[in-house]
Amino acid sequence: MSKHRLEGCTLRGLGVLLLLANVLLGCRANFPAPSSLATDSQKSQTIENKGSDTMVNLALAWAEAYMKLHPDVRLSVTGGGSGTGIAAMINGTVDIANASREMKPEEIDAAKKNGHAPTEFIVARDAIAVVAHPSNPVNGLTLQQLSDIYTGKITNWRELGGADRPIVLLSRESNSGTYVYFLENVIRLGDSQSQLLFSPETLLMPSSEGISTEIRQNPNAIGYDGLGYVTPDQKMLGVARDSHSEFVLPSVDTVNAGTYPIARPLYMYTAREPTGQVKAYLDWVMGEGQALIPELGFVPLH
């Protein structure tokens, strides 16, 4: 199907393969029961890692690289969504949950009820870039303008200092985490009481490839996507927090400096303060593992 989804599938397929490899190579009495914390002292251990679909490629890349360095450790990575991963961590079936959002208060309560003390690690950042056709004279937009554009209040580029052209809105499909993030933090400007929605005129593209194809050929179009999916033949627009601030282009530096307004941290959660192999893995992810992040289109922490 779509390029993006296909990749997800192959990688998820890889995840299954990794799991199979676990069965074949690391077949121990403790399989398929996930490693409990009691096995930390054991030489060979399986670390179960589950959650966000946005992060599944990244988590797999980390797992593969780490297993090459430490053949005695086995990592199994699966997607399913941030909520699924956190729920599994609360139920004690995974060691590390991946999440592209923070744990909700009710999830923390549920974890505490199960005797856990969830520990949060920010492992990478993800910037959402706003893109347009290279010939578009508009260089930057404020968050308020973006909200007005995507709710259908502003319908012509002229109102933004551009040519007299209608604006064609592009978005990812509604099941994408990026769609939800963009709606809640850009269209609704982070206001949880807001009932604003995407304009019904918004084109929902089934893939990142769909967005980049249309952006490349249509001078009327505006779109948004993860920084890693922006190709050089699209024009990234600067984004300003409000009309008094400067327009900032997304990059590793501006995201880390906190000046680019549409960026979100990516998290890993453990049920308690990690020890042993899990701690070693998380330390590696936040240390050497950061070098792998730019290849996958995310922003490393440092």
Next chain:
Amino acid sequence: MSQRTHWSEFFISAVIRVIGFSTIGFVGLIFFFLLQQGAPVLGEVPLNNFFGAQWYPTYNLYGILPLLLGSMMVTLAAIVLALPLGVATAVFVREIAPGWAREILKPLIEVLAGIPSVVLGFFGMTLLAPFVRETLHVPTGLTAFTGALLLAYMALPTIVSVAEDALDAVPKSYRDAALAMGATQWQTIWRVVVPAARSGILTAIMLGMGRAIGETMAVLMVTGNAARMPTTLNSLFLPARTMTATIAAEMGEVAQGSTHYHVLFAIGILLFVLTFFINLAAAPAIFEKRRRGGLR
């Protein structure tokens, strides 16, 4: 010996009967499955929401009206485009083209049906969409019309081959009689042969329509998938979202057993019922042909 023949014949006919009925059985099972998965919608989504104009499944707005109208608009436009082309092609292949040309054209038209829809979708996305945008001066090339163009192209082989069969079934005596009365070749075709084959041509339209309404991949790639209500006349040249594209785009990521999941199955039921009625509408024409032994 004769006993054995009897038994083997009984066995063979029983197997064939079971296979024949199982096809119908499978359709029944599929419909039962759709009903079972889609029925919970009735309890979960109020009717005014379900038949509303807003499709925002992540925010519990499940209005299927824009999707239903989107599908109907794209399909009807496709048939309007494909019908004259299809019938004209069938007339040319059957009535006008010399024998050697017919031998080449018929298989070529059938090859059209074999082009994977995703390939056509890719072609539509990269070449047809910019062309539509530039020539029609519309904001984007990803429109219902672009989808209709691709669907028309996909429905063509069906329409041509069924219409051609219908023309083929018109007895030669009709043509001879018309020509003997001094009609020109064009008058014979337009006044005698085509009207005589009209029920077969109607079947061709219906089957083409069934092909168009169920098509997913190409439509998903070129119609823009904006769930807007096509209330104005220019809606054909603006993006649209079809039922099939919605199911294809959303089913993969939806949580099993959720309201959204049930709504997608309910859309599946609606599609099933629609195609069923389209085929039912084509049925009298097909049966009429059979009753007359292919002559009309």
